[in-house]
Amino acid sequence: MKTIMWISAFITCGLIIGIIVYVFAKGIPFISWDLLSTSPTYIPPHIGILPDIMNTIYIVIASLVVMVPLGAGAAIYLEEYATNQKVVAVIEYAAETLSGIPSIIYGLVGMLFFCEFAGLRTSILAGALTLVIMNLPSIMRTTQESLKTVPQSYREGAFALGAGKWRVIRTVVLPGCVDGIITGCVLATGRILGESAALLFTAGFAHTLNSFFEGLMSPGATLTVALYVYAKEQGEFGAAFAIAAILMILTLGINSLAMWLERHFRKMREQGYPQEKTKE
Amino acid sequence: MTRKKQNTMQENIKRKRVERIIHGIFLMLGLITVGCVLLITIYLVVSGIPAMRTIGLKEFLLGRKWASTAAEPKYGILPFILTSIYGTSGAILLGVPVGFFAAVYIAKIAKGKIKWLLQSAVGMLAGVPSVVYGLVGMMVLVPWIRKLFKVPDGSGLLASIIVLAVMILPSIIKVSVTALEAVPPEYEEASLALGATPIETYFRVSVPSARSGIAAAVVLGVGRAIGEAMAVMMVAGNAPNMPSLFESVRFLTTAVASEMSYSSGLQRQALFSIALVLYFFIMLINAALNFFLKRGNVKKL
Structure with missing residues (x-):
């Protein structure tokens, strides 16, 4: 029995090490400044992934900007306002359902709703909004968790001083849940970086270099979509592996950042709630 | 005096309105x-x-031939449904044992640095x-696969199953570990005190009392496997054949993804119907997941 368990654990470890080593060995030789800093051209045939990098950054920024107020607001409603248990149950069930829906379905509905119905066409913005719906449950959950740790006595203290509900939320509760929002954002960034199926039909495949606002309204491939296109449709495996290596570095970095943040915030809370936050 | 009172009253009303x-x-x-x-x-x-209506529900769900671009188009999605079911079952068969034993190891045996290492490996796989x-x-x-089994093309159901098995591994391990760690230590201590060996204790006491959580982990894996599109699209070959281990196959997800960009008319509507069928499966799985989560009292991730 022990051997089987040991083998299983070893397989798990071996898989991730194997994937990392393989992707880096194949991809890193192809990463060059030229690849990172230019746009692709057909004549002469040349591959550059700068537009894809920029598109990825745009889509992350746009998604986070929309997602944070929505997700944090929903969490605040659930923790601070909601009194009707049935409503809470329905909202939480909906969030559970959302996190179980596969990304290809998000892509399809995003295409129908944002691109066609809302008239955004295939654009980074449509892709970002689709990702917002996808990642709402996770940012809601992290914010909720951190709201739960804000001591009830703080709220009571503020109420006793005559503050209204909104004032209490603004000055006492919100500063207390910043850590949850940050963790949620980091986790969401990791997921956005790795997402591809939801973006295929909403954000498109274009490789043109745009400024931020121009980029939002025009189609553009993120790194993952670019990887897919290079590997599956153009057979450019060098570029595909280079992108894969970059993606691995980014997601590994972001995931370790998220883990570190979580541990850091937990430690901070165990040491007691920081005093400065109550002064406001 | 009264004026002042009126002012504060007005202010109160205003404040209440803002609050509302x-x-x-x-x-x-x-x-x-x-x-x-x-x-x-x-x-x-x-x-x-609409497409289900035009094609006919029975024809659509049980038709064995998908030829959307033929002169006389056929829209039968039975191959996709079966491929999704076979592919998911295969991934579960491969992934669950490995994930289960690895989870027991992580939750009960591994200590200190090794536990940390394994948990980060699982976290990285998920990312x-x-x-x-x-x-x-x-x-x-x-x-x-091509070399090992001497088949003309290695991409197909077997390759998809293996890729899916790897992809569902982290979710299975994470949820199972949470469930196993939530088992009250008294249970295990009692078993050990009665003379059972640690291994016996883990498999006779800890695992049975965490069974709802472990079931939830398996169901979560099923959901992940059936919904995965991109990875499968790259290894499944994408020909609409009836499922067979070494043949190029198409899943429900990849059926939607592979034709969407150039589809129109009834073909496009049929793709939406495929998505609806997939959604139906996902809803069933979600309901099962919620059932197990509630019974096992474990949180998802």
Whole structure:
């Protein structure tokens, strides 16, 4: 029995090490400044992934900007306002359902709703909004968790001083849940970086270099979509592996950042709630 | 005096109104997830039903031939449904044993640095983008299968099953570990005190009392496997055949993804119907997941 368990654990470890080593060995030789800093051209045939990098950054920024107020607001409603248990149950069930829906379905509905119905066409913005719906449950959950740790006595203290509900939320509760929002954002960034199926039909495949606002309204491939296109449709495996290596570095970095943040915030809370936050 | 009172009263009324507006805003934000679920459901049903009607439900679900671009188009999605079911079952058969034993090891035996190492490995596996799995599968797994089994093309059901098994591993391990760690230590101590060995204790006491959580982990894995599109698209070959281990196959997810960009008319509507069928499966799985989560009292991730 022990051997089987040991083998299983070893397989798990071996898989991730194997994937990392393989992707880096194949991809890193192809990463060059030229690849990172230019746009692709057909004549002469040349591959550059700068537009894809920029598109990825745009889509992350746009998604986070929309997602944070929505997700944090929903969490605040659930923790601070909601009194009707049935409503809470329905909202939480909906969030559970959302996190179980596969990304290809998000892509399809995003295409129908944002691109066609809302008239955004295939654009980074449509892709970002689709990702917002996808990642709402996770940012809601992290914010909720951190709201739960804000001591009830703080709220009571503020109420006793005559503050209204909104004032209490603004000055006492919100500063207390910043850590949850940050963790949620980091986790969401990791997921956005790795997402591809939801973006295929909403954000498109274009490789043109745009400024931020121009980029939002025009189609553009993120790194993952670019990887897919290079590997599956153009057979450019060098570029595909280079992108894969970059993606691995980014997601590994972001995931370790998220883990570190979580541990850091937990430690901070165990040491007691920081005093400065109550002064406001 | 009275004037002052009136002023404060007015201010109070004003303040209450502001509070009420803000309450309303938060209520709307709270209901946004519900709105999204409704939006997705309505859009899928509305756009998925027409094609099913035109083609005929029986013809659509049980038809064995998919030839959407032929002169006389055929829209039978039985091959896709079966491929999705076989592929998911295969991934579960491969992934669950490995995930289960690894989870017991992580939760009960591994200590200190080794536990940390294994848990980070699981976290990293979960973070790898699905296209990277697809790429590695395409470049490593597919040639291996071709050489090992001497088949003309390695991409197909077997390659997809292996890729899916790897992809569901982290979710299975994570949820099972949480469930196993939540087993009250008294149970294990009692078993040990009665003379059972640690291994006996883990498998006779800890695992049975964490069974709902472990079942939830398996169901979560099923959901992940059936919904995965990109990685599978890169290794499955994408020909609409009836499922067979070494033949090029198409899943429900990849059927939608592979034709969407150039589809129109009835073909496009049929793709939405496929998405609706997939959505139906996912809803069933979600219901099962919620059932087990509630019974096992474990949180998802």
